[in-house]
Amino acid sequence: MRAAVYGAGALGTVLGAALTRSGADVELVSRDQEHVDALNRSGARITGLREWTVPVKACTPQQMSGRYDVILLLTKQMANTAALPRLAEHLAPDGIVCALQNGIPEPELAAALGADRVAGGVVTWNAVRIGAGQARLSPPESSLHFKIGSLPGTDPRRLDPVKALLERFCPAEPVEDLLGLRWSKLLINAALSCPASILGGKCGAVLEDARWRRIALYLLRECIAVGHAAGVKFEPVQGYDYPAELAFSTLREEQQVLAKMPELFARNAPAVPSMLLDLQKKRPCEIGALNGFVCRTGLERGVPTPFNDTAVRLVREIAAGEKTFSPEHAVEFAALLPE
The missing domain is CATH 3.40.50.720 (NAD(P)-binding Rossmann-like Domain)
Incomplete structure (x- = not known):
């Protein structure tokens, strides 16, 4: 062969x-x-x-x-x-x-x-x-x-x-179910690789910062909602059924999910996203195939994706040299988060 x-x-x-x-x-x-x-x-x-x-x-x-x-x-x-x-x-x-x-x-x-x-x-x-x-x-x-x-x-x-x-x-x-497998990996890229590329660090930096961990959770939530609207059955990856592990309906349940996210994504924490490396080297990055894909599919399926829309905008502004890497970009999501 x-x-x-x-x-x-x-x-x-x-x-x-x-x-x-x-x-x-x-x-x-x-x-x-x-x-x-x-x-x-x-x-x-x-x-x-x-x-x-x-x-x-x-x-x-x-x-x-x-x-x-x-x-x-x-x-x-x-x-x-x-x-x-x-x-x-x-x-x-x-x-x-x-x-x-x-x-x-x-x-x-x-x-x-x-x-x-x-x-x-x-x-x-x-x-x-x-x-x-x-x-x-x-x-x-x-x-x-x-x-x-x-x-x-x-x-x-x-x-x-x-x-x-x-x-x-x-x-x-x-x-x-290859499609279900793909969407499960997309969850991780959309919620960790993208925000890590915005703040300019490893995926673990997203999990360590309380603001960014919460933003990541809402990026995940949108991705799951869009996938379900598209008929996707998410496959377990990394030993977890992420839609089940990340489900919440009250702020108290949200706090419980946030508390276990470092464990759920421990394997990803040391990773430096290829998206970040591309942005640092002024190369085209995959934002359109990741969070951008979530946004486009959400639009097609009638599912709002304000968190992913904001993340895509920030990455594109960094790529264009209009913004720099910073954890302070978390303020861009503040108005979207429930109190």
């Missing part, structure tokens, strides 16, 4: 190194020529939870050749439209693309490639690129896990080669 990791950033570099180390025939694909050159010259240097230097094969999208049986897609979702012609050209006739991205990318991929040639999954671990050819895999060990799923109406056996490939690194658990 020939495979490609398309989008060899932090996660893709770690995954590509792990798969290569296991003996898989895999190429790491990146638009960053310096990164590709470093990978080919010195191998993938992985630090943190693993200490590896792995000789790998790497190329740019323009240098891809032949066909791949499995393409693991790890670009930012906003890059998918541009990547689709390359994916279509190099995917084997019976091959499959598995999107290991944030947001809900599968509908666009399926429209271009065919539903039976598309799968999706959630990555529960985190990594940071620390230089050309280098990435740091973040602890804990227990986070090393994938959840994967196929699209409705497709043969679930199409997932078998994806599962076999991913499990060369860590467990890959198939789920029946």
